[in-house]
Amino acid sequence: MKAQPHLEQSAATHPDGTAPLLRNALTGLRSLADQTAVLRRALSELSDLGDRMTRKAALRLLAQLDSFEPSVTLIGQVKSGKTSLINAMIGQPGLLPADVNPWTSVVTTIHAAPPSHGIKTGARFRFFDNDEWQRLIDSGGRIGELATRAGAEEDLERVRAQISQMREKSRRRLGRKFELLLGQEHDYETFDQDLIERYVCLGDDFGDAESVPSEQGRFADITKSADLYLSVAEMPLRLCLRDTPGVNDTFMMREQITINAIRDSRLCVVVLSAHQALTSMDMALVRLIANVKSREVVIFVNRIDELTTPSREIGEILERIIETLAVHNGPTDPQVIFGSALWANASLAGTLSTLSEDSVTALLDWAAVAARPVDPTRDPTEIIWELSGIPGLYQAIADRIADGAGHEVHQRVALGALNLARGIEASQKVSTFDPARKARITLSRTEIDATLDTLQQTALDGFDSTIARIRSDYADRIDRATKSFLDRATTALLAHLEAKGEQTVWHYSADGLRMLLRSNYVRFGTELQRATRQSTTEARTSLLLIMARLIDGSSDQLHIDIPPDIHIPPPVSVAQTVALDLQASWWKSWWHRTRGYKTFIVRFQDLISAETARMTQTIRSDLADDICVKARSVLETFLSDQRAIIQSIAAKADASPTELDDLLGIKGQKDRHNSLQSIIDSVSRFSE
Ligand SMILES: Nc1nc2c(ncn2[C@@H]2O[C@H](COP(=O)(O)OP(=O)(O)O)[C@@H](O)[C@H]2O)c(=O)[nH]1
Ligand SMILES: [Mg+2]
Structure with missing residues (x-):
């Protein structure tokens, strides 16, 4: 327990702010960016060597490099800490509102780019379109569909009632003509938490009709996606981080949203909550992982600060995860990283001294195993940042991008550049031919x-x-x-x-x-x-x-x-859930409602x-x-x-x-x- 005074000392913000922490975590992505820089240089030299056509082609290849934005989707149950983790990964603990009411369906995408990229800061919010909204209202989401199929009239009525209540609330928040907003987009040149909250958080439930609706959550019912663009000084390349609302929801609306979000990314981080990882790994989640290549998944077990003795429990959790995945034909060698968004954000915010006693006990217990040998000369903030798992997560992400999407874009551009270079060489050869030889070239332009x-x-x-x-x-x-x-x-x-x-x-x-x-x-x-x-x-x-x-x-x-x-x-x-998967509840009721073999x-x-x-x-x-x-x-x-x-x-x-x-x-x-x-x-x- 000797490290306690150290913690107190580091309560003050790191002398250079949070920048060194984030920069350290991004070492792997930086070496990928360095490679891209080699290719960029070669392409810009190439564009100076050829004619106008070659220059155009070289610029097109450069544009391919510049538009490369590897993307990572975070999925997991509600409250596993996805949003908190993303904030830590961007180095801004207060960026996205955590603890968002689990009802929202908004997928929030952060587009982070190095300042050299010249990205324009801004936010774009898209609303569901009319069809999507109508489908929800008409069918009552997946649950409504299932209720209809089961012939469960009373369930269906319940779902419909909930939905019409939601619709009524939206009307109250957004005015009678709120449906006109469907299919639209709202763009902003700047954003802060308040603005984000207006779109992604659910507001109060308006217990009494008289109350004035608060701005928070004003558009949340109808918002489908939020895209936030920001320049991050430490970021070596463009990176897209996608925050999903969570797979477990009342209407099973969000499973489809999660599936689509995974489809949009090459890499997926499954965030589990440490104290739930042992008891229940959500089956819908396991199915999702089992249908993605294992090189495209990283499992992050978050909230290890809530374990009593992480040094002992983490081994068990790991075994259980591997076992569960194996039983369901998932990846056999998943990469699992343990950490805590709480520790990460406290390191960034310089609020380590406010960690609870339990959290500190867990930290010291885990440090004894994970940070060995503990170097007494190191800044404790750095050690805790490392224990938070963020640097390990970023390294895993960097490795996978380097042999996945990053490798592919480099290879594609390099092959294009080689063809172009050889073309220039060939034209050079032709240009030096003597007139007799030139005369032998009989192919006309037409x-x-x-x-x-x-x-x-x-x-x-x-x-x-x-x-x-x-x-x-x-x-x-x-x-x-x-x-x-x-x-x-x-x-x-x-x-x-x-x-x-x-x-x-x-x-x-x-x-x-x-x-x-x-x-x-x-x-x-x-x-x-x-x-x-x-x-x-x-x-x-x-x-x-x-x-x-x-x-x-x-x-x-x-x-x-x-x-x-x-x-x-x-x-x-x-991987999407079908009725057969809902063994306990839905299926049983379907079964008991059916009579006669033929039926x-x-x-x-x-x-x-x-x-x-x-x-x-x-x-x-x-x-x-x-x-x-x-x-x-x-x-x-x-x-x-x-x-x-x-x-x-x-x-x-x-x-x-x-x-x-x-x-x-x-x-x-x-x-x-x-x-x-x-x-x-x-x-x-x-x-x-
Ligand atoms: N103790 C602890 N709490 C956390 C951690 N990560 C997130 N939380 C808290 O858990 C709640 C849900 O977090 P959030 O990031 O919104 O989870 P999400 O629903 O998966 O996006 C919030 O109150 C967070 O402050 C963690 O590592 N440790
Ligand atoms: Mg969240």
Whole structure:
């Protein structure tokens, strides 16, 4: 207990403010940003070496680097500390209001950027659109849907009553014409907690109708998303942190919101509350994790300050988490980080001396295990910050971005840059040919254009027909999978009814369907990647032949890299809760409301079809549409980039010596060659 006086000492804010704490935590992201800087430099040098077309292409690649904003979604139960954690991660304990009433559906996204990025501070709030709002009102959310399907009239009435009460409240807060606000956006150039609270917090419940509505929570019922843009001095790159409201809610409205938020990010941090992690890991949450790749999930066990002896309990919690995930086919080697947003925010705010005695006891207990050896010369604030888990969390995030989305964007840009550099080299070669050799280049500009047009058309048509075939096979497989699941479930239901009769409640898991849908989706993704690779490779062969004619050489001397595979997002939608998952409550009541074997079968089949329709529709159509569009645009961009390079070579072949001076810019041949080589060398290592 000797560290207590240390804590008191550090009650004062850190001499340099919170900046060093945050900067230390961001070491991993900084090295990623340093790599991006190497690529940026190479691209800007490249843009100075070529003609106007090359410059345009290089700027486009630079823009791809600049628009890279890795994104992390925090999910978890209400009150696990997601919002507090985000505040700590941004280094601003008071940024977002914590303890928001669990009723809101708002997803809050923080877009943090380094000051050099020139991001404009601001806030944008989007409201639900009319359809989304109507769906909630009409069907009563998922719970309403389920109640309808169960034939549970009284439940449905209860849900409807709650919803109409909410609607009435919104009317009172926002005025009679509040529906006109639906589908709109509110933009602000500055924001503070009060403003955010107006959109994301629920206000008072207006016990009496006379009371004047407070500003807090004024728009909360109808707000769908909040985007906050801010410049953070310590942030080495753009980073998006998405705060979700929590998966457990009365109307099950937010599960879909959470699923969508996960779909928008490559990385997901599951925030668990330490004292609940042992007893109950929410099943809906486990399903979500199980359907995301393990490299795309980090588990953060928060609130360890509330454990009595973290040093002992944390091992148990870890074991339990691993066990639970294994039972539900989740990741087998999840990365789990333990920490406390409370400690993190207290370190940042310089209020460590206000920590409760229990919290300090837990801290010292955990420090003895986690911060060994405790260096007595270190600033205690720094030690506590480290124990809070934020630096560890950021390191995990940085590692995953570095081998995930970060690697991909670097690779894509590097390959683009290499193709461009080789194009410049080829045009340089052509420009120095003697007139006799130039005369041998017989391809006219019109011919080139026509050949390229045909090539482009053939490549895209070929791709489209391959994709159509892959998609229709995929749709068939999904239909068959759904049907075979339904058949098996029906057989099992019949067997149960015959063996046990109507009185004993039967249970059946939807996980079998999830597995079938997922494996078919993964196969579809692999086929799509292969088709894209094949189309680009075929196009490359034709492009190389055209280029070879242009440089009066053989295509062996030339090289074009094909773009890397597109990313296939995980099929999180299959994780959504369906009636079969609600074993204890809902399912039992459905069962007891049904009479007669025949009715059982018919109603069961209708129920399952209706319940799984959205899940199936999302992965068969919505998700598939998205990735097909992405794959096609990879091919299109490849073709148009190569077209520009070929046209630029052709321009050099045609040009007179004076025009060439113009086209090639000021640098001497030798210098240009050396610069190009050094650019190629520095970029190559990103291309693997
Ligand atoms: N003791 C303790 N309380 C915390 C911690 N993190 C958050 N809280 C508190 O838990 C409540 C809910 O936190 P919040 O961040 O709003 O949780 P969310 O619903 O997951 O966003 C708030 O009162 C927070 O102050 C923590 O690490 N330790
Ligand atoms: Mg929250």
